[in-house]
Amino acid sequence: MRDEPLTLLDIMENDTPHAEFASLSACHTAVGDEETPDEVIHLAAGLQFSGFKSVIGTLWVVDDAVVKHVVEAFYENMFTAWALNRATNAVKAKVPLEQRMVFIHIGV
Numbered sequence: 456m457r458d459e460p461l462t463l464l465d466i467m468e469n470d471t472p473h474a475e476f477a478s479l480s481a482c483h484t485a486v487g488d489e490e491t492p493d494e495v496i497h498l499a500a501g502l503q504f505s506g507f508k509s510v511i512g513t514l515w516v517v518d519d520a521v522v523k524h525v526v527e528a529f530y531e532n533m534f535t536a537w538a539l540n541r542a543t544n545a546v547k548a549k550v551p552l553e554q555r556m557v558f559i560h561i562g563v
């Protein structure tokens with residue numbers, strides 16, 4: 456890869472069975488090429504096809520300052536189960552237990 460561009464095919468052919476998470480904060484990382492017949496193939500999808508269980512990408516241009524704030528907030532609550540736990544505990548005083556128990560997290 457040193458002397459050539461990294462292609463989507465290169466990424467998709469790379470077997471990464473233990474890859475858990477990738478975050479792509481550059482612009483348009485979850486958008487396919489207009490000239491590609493199947494526009495669902497993009498960098499974020501390529502990473503998932505190569506084995507990443509979870510991928511975050513961007514759909515359009517995003518400001519660097521916005522990326523910084525979103526990434527910081529995301530990593531504070533990266534593990535979704537913890538994020539859900541914190542959210543349901545935050546409303547404990549206003550929401551009865553049976554309504555807080557309704558929520559469930561499934562997946563990675």
